[in-house]
Amino acid sequence: MNADESNQIWDAEQYAGNARFVSDLGSPVLDLLAPGPGQKVLDIGCGDGALTARIAATGANVVAIDHSQSQVEAARDRGLEARQLSALELDFEDEFDAVFSNAALHWIKPPDLVVANVARALKPGGRFVGEFGGAGNVGKIRQAAMAALRSRGLDGEFVEPWYFPNAEEYGALLQAADFRVDSVELIPRPTALPGGVAEWIKTLAQDFIAPVPEEERPAFLIDVEKTLEKDLRDSDGVWWADYVRLRFAAMLASAP
Ligand code: BEZ
Numbered sequence: 001m002n003a004d005e006s007n008q009i010w011d012a013e014q015y016a017g018n019a020r021f022v023s024d025l026g027s028p029v030l031d032l033l034a035p036g037p038g039q040k041v042l043d044i045g046c047g048d049g050a051l052t053a054r055i056a057a058t059g060a061n062v063v064a065i066d067h068s069q070s071q072v073e074a075a076r077d078r079g080l081e082a083r084q085l086s087a088l089e090l091d092f093e094d095e096f097d098a099v100f101s102n103a104a105l106h107w108i109k110p111p112d113l114v115v116a117n118v119a120r121a122l123k124p125g126g127r128f129v130g131e132f133g134g135a136g137n138v139g140k141i142r143q144a145a146m147a148a149l150r151s152r153g154l155d156g157e158f159v160e161p162w163y164f165p166n167a168e169e170y171g172a173l174l175q176a177a178d179f180r181v182d183s184v185e186l187i188p189r190p191t192a193l194p195g196g197v198a199e200w201i202k203t204l205a206q207d208f209i210a211p212v213p214e215e216e217r218p219a220f221l222i223d224v225e226k227t228l229e230k231d232l233r234d235s236d237g238v239w240w241a242d243y244v245r246l247r248f249a250a251m252l253a254s255a256p
Helices: 012-018 027-033 050-056 069-077 111-121 139-150 167-176 196-204 214-232
Strands: 040-044 061-066 081-084 096-102 122-133 179-188 191-193 239-241 244-252
Touching: 012 069, 012 196, 027 050, 027 096, 027 122, 027 244, 040 050, 040 111, 050 061, 050 096, 061 069, 069 081, 096 111, 111 122, 111 167, 139 196, 139 214, 167 179, 167 244, 191 196, 196 214, 196 239, 214 239
Parallel strands: 040 061, 040 096, 061 081, 096 122
Antiparallel strands: 122 244, 179 244, 191 239
């Protein structure tokens, strides 16, 4: 499945209100990228460009791409070079010193095509650095949503669009595309949700609600909240998503 086949609609304003944490928590993967003056960097799934702007601020020359026109426009409003383009359709060849991606690669299937396109876009010895949802990501939210769908006679498994691999699987995928894997690890990262779990689903995980008839959605979301409350809501009333990140850094083999 690629992002075209997901029910997700990205709205830059809604994203800024409920999902700013996605870019705010991007510092570790930016540190791993270590961009610098003159480097040519491709940012895959740039969203509204918050992290792209931080890469550009180091003096790197960044091209940002995203599948969503709304997000591309928000990135352009920051003065960035942003194009509406899927990572499945990359036609760059031998152009970039580094390819970067935060919180996007779990949306884009098949992953081996993404990795092959990244390898083609990089110069020999170029780096591929990123972070996205790994095995077990949002497992509790997923189970609660599946149960609420099943209780309405709906098939949740069928609608799930994401790719959440483990470290061994993704490392092998990178190696098969001629990358040397410098690091690949799963990082559990419980993440506070500013608008709670229902807003998170409405903003970032619309595939869970897509099969539910419009008028039943409020009750569906209440069911999900009730199931999750004991595990994911703390004593101050803050909701936490059970995020697990897969973070990696790899280098394309140099030309022989
Ligand atoms: C994530 O960033 O891990 C994520 C976002 C939306 C849906 C599922 C996972």
